[in-house]
Amino acid sequence: MSDAAPLEIPSGFRASGVKAGIKPSGSPDLAVIVADSTCSAAGAFTTNRVAAAPVRWDRAIVPSEAIRAIVINAGNANAATGAEGFENARRTAEVAAERLGCQAEHVLVASTGVIGHQLPMDRVEAGVIAAIDAATDDPSGFHAASAAILTTDSRPKVVSLRRKTETGKTIRLLGLAKGAAMIGPRMATMLGFLVTDARVQMGTLQGILSEAVEETFNCISVEGHTSTNDSVLMLSGARGELPLRGADLTLFAGMVREACESLSRMIPDDGEGATHLITVEVRGCRDRDQARQVARAVADSPLVKTAIHGADPNWGRIVSAAGYSGVMFDESELSLDLDGVPLYRDGAPVAFDAAAVSDRIKNNREVTITLTLKQGDASIRFWTCDLTAEYVRLNADYTT
Amino acid sequence: MSDAAPLEIPSGFRASGVKAGIKPSGSPDLAVIVADSTCSAAGAFTTNRVAAAPVRWDRAIVPSEAIRAIVINAGNANAATGAEGFENARRTAEVAAERLGCQAEHVLVASTGVIGHQLPMDRVEAGVIAAIDAATDDPSGFHAASAAILTTDSRPKVVSLRRKTETGKTIRLLGLAKGAAMIGPRMATMLGFLVTDARVQMGTLQGILSEAVEETFNCISVEGHTSTNDSVLMLSGARGELPLRGADLTLFAGMVREACESLSRMIPDDGEGATHLITVEVRGCRDRDQARQVARAVADSPLVKTAIHGADPNWGRIVSAAGYSGVMFDESELSLDLDGVPLYRDGAPVAFDAAAVSDRIKNNREVTITLTLKQGDASIRFWTCDLTAEYVRLNADYTT
Numbered sequence: 001m002s003d004a005a006p007l008e009i010p011s012g013f014r015a016s017g018v019k020a021g022i023k024p025s026g027s028p029d030l031a032v033i034v035a036d037s038t039c040s041a042a043g044a045f046t047t048n049r050v051a052a053a054p055v056r057w058d059r060a061i062v063p064s065e066a067i068r069a070i071v072i073n074a075g076n077a078n079a080a081t082g083a084e085g086f087e088n089a090r091r092t093a094e095v096a097a098e099r100l101g102c103q104a105e106h107v108l109v110a111s112t113g114v115i116g117h118q119l120p121m122d123r124v125e126a127g128v129i130a131a132i133d134a135a136t137d138d139p140s141g142f143h144a145a146s147a148a149i150l151t152t153d154s155r156p157k158v159v160s161l162r163r164k165t166e167t168g169k170t171i172r173l174l175g176l177a178k179g180a181a182m183i184g185p186r187m188a189t190m191l192g193f194l195v196t197d198a199r200v201q202m203g204t205l206q207g208i209l210s211e212a213v214e215e216t217f218n219c220i221s222v223e224g225h226t227s228t229n230d231s232v233l234m235l236s237g238a239r240g241e242l243p244l245r246g247a248d249l250t251l252f253a254g255m256v257r258e259a260c261e262s263l264s265r266m267i268p269d270d271g272e273g274a275t276h277l278i279t280v281e282v283r284g285c286r287d288r289d290q291a292r293q294v295a296r297a298v299a300d301s302p303l304v305k306t307a308i309h310g311a312d313p314n315w316g317r318i319v320s321a322a323g324y325s326g327v328m329f330d331e332s333e334l335s336l337d338l339d340g341v342p343l344y345r346d347g348a349p350v351a352f353d354a355a356a357v358s359d360r361i362k363n364n365r366e367v368t369i370t371l372t373l374k375q376g377d378a379s380i381r382f383w384t385c386d387l388t389a390e391y392v393r394l395n396a397d398y399t400t
Numbered sequence: 401m402s403d404a405a406p407l408e409i410p411s412g413f414r415a416s417g418v419k420a421g422i423k424p425s426g427s428p429d430l431a432v433i434v435a436d437s438t439c440s441a442a443g444a445f446t447t448n449r450v451a452a453a454p455v456r457w458d459r460a461i462v463p464s465e466a467i468r469a470i471v472i473n474a475g476n477a478n479a480a481t482g483a484e485g486f487e488n489a490r491r492t493a494e495v496a497a498e499r500l501g502c503q504a505e506h507v508l509v510a511s512t513g514v515i516g517h518q519l520p521m522d523r524v525e526a527g528v529i530a531a532i533d534a535a536t537d538d539p540s541g542f543h544a545a546s547a548a549i550l551t552t553d554s555r556p557k558v559v560s561l562r563r564k565t566e567t568g569k570t571i572r573l574l575g576l577a578k579g580a581a582m583i584g585p586r587m588a589t590m591l592g593f594l595v596t597d598a599r600v601q602m603g604t605l606q607g608i609l610s611e612a613v614e615e616t617f618n619c620i621s622v623e624g625h626t627s628t629n630d631s632v633l634m635l636s637g638a639r640g641e642l643p644l645r646g647a648d649l650t651l652f653a654g655m656v657r658e659a660c661e662s663l664s665r666m667i668p669d670d671g672e673g674a675t676h677l678i679t680v681e682v683r684g685c686r687d688r689d690q691a692r693q694v695a696r697a698v699a700d701s702p703l704v705k706t707a708i709h710g711a712d713p714n715w716g717r718i719v720s721a722a723g724y725s726g727v728m729f730d731e732s733e734l735s736l737d738l739d740g741v742p743l744y745r746d747g748a749p750v751a752f753d754a755a756a757v758s759d760r761i762k763n764n765r766e767v768t769i770t771l772t773l774k775q776g777d778a779s780i781r782f783w784t785c786d787l788t789a790e791y792v793r794l795n796a797d798y799t800t
Contacts, residue, residue, distance in 0.1 A: 050723030050731050080719050080731070082748030115716020116749045182703060182720070223702040225717070226724035302623040302702065302787070303582060303795055310796025316515020317625070319480050320582070323450030324626035331450050331480070348482030349516045387702075389789035395703055396710025 007139040007160045010172040010197035012036045012238025014135035017148025020127025023075035028148035030127040033070045034135045035238035041067035042206035044213040046230035052079035053089040054109040063202035068106045071096050072149050078111040078119050079228035088119045095125045099132045110191050110231050149178045157266040159259045165248040171198040173255045177263040181272045182227040192232035198244050198252050199237025208253045209234050216260035219382045222271040224300035268383045273390030276308050277366050280382040284373040290327050295382035297325035305387035311362035313354050315343040322371055329373050337370040407539040407560045410572040410597035412436045412638025414535035417548025420527025423475035428548035430527040433470045434535045435638035441467035442606035444613040446630035452479035453489040454509040463602035468506045471496050472549050478511040478519050479628035488519045495525045499532045510591050510631050512551055549578045557666040559659045565648040571598040573655045577663040581672045582627040592632035598644050598652050599637025608653045609634050616660035619782040622671040624700035668783045673790030676708050677766050680782040684773040690727050695782035697725035705787035711762035713754050715743040729773050737770040
């Protein structure tokens, strides 16, 4: 959570998490988020050409004004599963729809886990029915959902916001996410779910979500491997209110941005084996895409990530990663600061106290790398984690 | 070496490796390759925007018909060192030129080691003179050079070829390389040096080298971090023979290709902490660049590399890496084999004996991943290594 406050559940939504028996561990592995009436829905999805079956299902549906539920399973990604996998995604939605009295196209689905295995549909179907029946508007339901969507995460990722608008409305926004590996930043990375009791028209909702995702979920990585299943889904207004307008909509967009940023930072912070959360700030670029391209190259460099793990202010690895990012610049335009300490100015090294910078990295979980070019005013912040021997250990034996 | 044969030294060349005191360890760290008379020279260099000073020096000179020597130092990359660094590269060439009785522009330089520190020029200058004086056409000189250019490499990388042409000429081609990390595949990766007694005109030589580099040094990675210093330099004909023509030139181009492939495979095979050499074959693509783009995404994925390290046939990581490579394809066009065992056909999983495939990976140092698309006839082979906890250990404390 972004703070210690209790969850504020947006009115009109219920949730649950159950043990469907998909994970061999027997941990909770199936969650639902149910709306009392039809919602606006927006989504952002992986750009991986090997997109998972649930991604293909949802992508055909959102944005929508008629969504009633999201069904999420962990333990099996339903990715690279061919036609049978797509039919299983459709059938999952259908089973939920039958229980809710709506159509399959009113239900979104999401999956995460191992790639290349068919879903155990008997267990999934029974789990969907049990989860819908167990869904509650009590915070316990959302806590249960946040736990049931995890795979190798060490902790649930939840954010809860409440704001009063100038027109006196109360907006509640609740977000859930999962992800600790196979986190690459080329779309909405990982699974994220946002629900709000503010009613926003689907086109507007999609625009607000897409913009927020660009600067949050699309600005994180663990190891740079873009998943087949990444999805961020957002449901708005389950109680039939009038759509937000004007200043209220601006306030709401800010809340979405804040919730997405909170959730997306939690992912590299919980990256497999991570001991540091690294913020890569890139400034002075022509546009946001260029800034992100530089940031991503730095964030995805195993040499940068291992240097931070070793509390080693080996800044040559950082400037050289910027150098191969594909962005055209002259070396003399480049400067670098680490936690505010200048290391490199206009293409030449700066004398600095390496032992002090090393101690600073060693004694803090968060590190900020700031790269400055001289090409414009665009900037970006990108979040990643360090690369540790524990990451290797965890990933050298995940399926077998 | 590609085989156990003794080194065949191309006539007209001498070499040496000495301890100049650049490496704190006191190991040999300065090598020279000297030609008896002016050579044709070709080169291929990093595309990193933060190019090292020696790269900027050489790039302005090659191709050339007037090269007399290459000076190589290890222990200091002379990269990200600003104007002072460039002056040091020029001065290094000048000191060698004075000793050889030629001009600075007739000497190429190369550096490898830590980024961001100025070269200790007093030691470099004394080392250059000592190395030139020690240079010999005995194989011992080239063995010494191959050792003096190493950094974290566990062993020297040398290839020696001899072929008889149809016209009765004997061509000798000797290659040296170094590199075990900061190996990314966006140019001539790492340092490579080729010398031959065949005389080839500089334009032709550059064409032959560039073509060979495209399919060899540009098809390897350790962790995908493109260095600031990558250079492959080739010297041809130090004895004033007539240039090769026709079938002799074709034979020679084949030798260059073979030598480059041998050397480039040695680099990921000696990748820091590596326990497997992984060949990624990509077939059925529209063109070579597209095939390489897919291969690079697979080869650079930490999830693929850790899976191979764990002898885990977790093929979903491989197909999903192909999926985010940026190459457009439909999932149903994609097939995957691992060491010849079909795992995925036309977008759907194939039943296979996971334990047998795992055993096969565990018991062999080499693994071949074959991805097949259905878009054309172009293919590529790309070499990388697995990612191990030892790599993390080595890189978490390299400078401090």
